[in-house]
Amino acid sequence: xxxxxxxxxxxxxxxxxxxxxxxxxxxGFNGLFWYQQHAGEAPTFLSYNVLDGLEEKGRFSSxxxxxxxxxxxxxxxxxxxxxxxxxCAVRDGDYKLSFGAGTxxxxxx
Amino acid sequence: ETGVTQTPRHLVMGMTNxxxxxxEQHLGxxxxxxxxxxxxKPLELMFVYNFKEQTENNSVPSRFSPECPNSxxxxxxxxxxxxxxxxxxxCASSQEAGGSEKLFFGSGTxxxxx
Numbered sequence: 577x578x579x580x581x582x583x584x585x586x587x588x589x590x591x592x593x594x595x596x597x598x599x600x601x602x603x604g605f606n607g608l609f610w611y612q613q614h615a616g617e618a619p620t621f622l623s624y625n626v627l628d629g630l631e632e633k634g635r636f637s638s639x640x641x642x643x644x645x646x647x648x649x650x651x652x653x654x655x656x657x658x659x660x661x662x663x664c665a666v667r668d669g670d671y672k673l674s675f676g677a678g679t680x681x682x683x684x685x
Numbered sequence: 686e687t688g689v690t691q692t693p694r695h696l697v698m699g700m701t702n703x704x705x706x707x708x709e710q711h712l713g714x715x716x717x718x719x720x721x722x723x724x725x726k727p728l729e730l731m732f733v734y735n736f737k738e739q740t741e742n743n744s745v746p747s748r749f750s751p752e753c754p755n756s757x758x759x760x761x762x763x764x765x766x767x768x769x770x771x772x773x774x775x776c777a778s779s780q781e782a783g784g785s786e787k788l789f790f791g792s793g794t795x796x797x798x799x
Contacts (some may be wrong), residue, residue, distance in 0.1 A: 618790040671783045675728040
């Protein structure tokens with residue numbers, strides 16, 4: 577099966593920056609997704625990387641290095657509403673999608 | 686609002702009960718999915734339907750029975766469940782299965798089996 581690792585929990589202060597790392601080992605690669613999931617709500621799409629480099633979307637950025645099997649999600653200017661679980665998901669060579677266990681981010685005032 | 690609606694939001698059932706989870710998507714997608722989300726564990730894919738045909742059953746026990754009458758609706762029929770089946774069950778949809786499209790998720794049904 578696929579192996580996707582991300583930290584379980586992270587805590588940061590309002591206004592700060594937090595970087596959530598995701599490492600993966602898959603048979604082939606067809607893209608990496610980040611989803612945000614607030615407690616009791618649906619996971620919602622944040623970003624998609626299929627080529628190496630940084631994709632920026634407002635306060636959120638996602639980076640991918642295919643050779644290292646590594647991605648990170650960068651959250652800047654943290655707000656209280658950013659407290660949520662962040663899920664890393666990878667599509668393998670057969671387009672099968674596998675998820676990490678998620679990183680719970682707590683933003684403190 | 687993601688365009689994917691799941692009912693009920695919460696369900697408590699005994700091991701001998703029979704219940705059904707419902708999912709409806711208003712996005713015009715052709716693929717629908719059932720995932721199981723347990724605390725601190727990765728989302729587990731259960732079933733995939735593409736153009737109403739089941740294309741994947743991820744070794745799910747027969748006490749879970751999916752039904753997809755059309756591309757907009759997906760059901761998960763439950764019977765004789767076990768306490769370890771307690772989890773959040775998420776429905777998702779995408780334009781098609783097997784591609785690179787992102788998934789749109791419902792808010793899930795929180796299931797407790799007593």
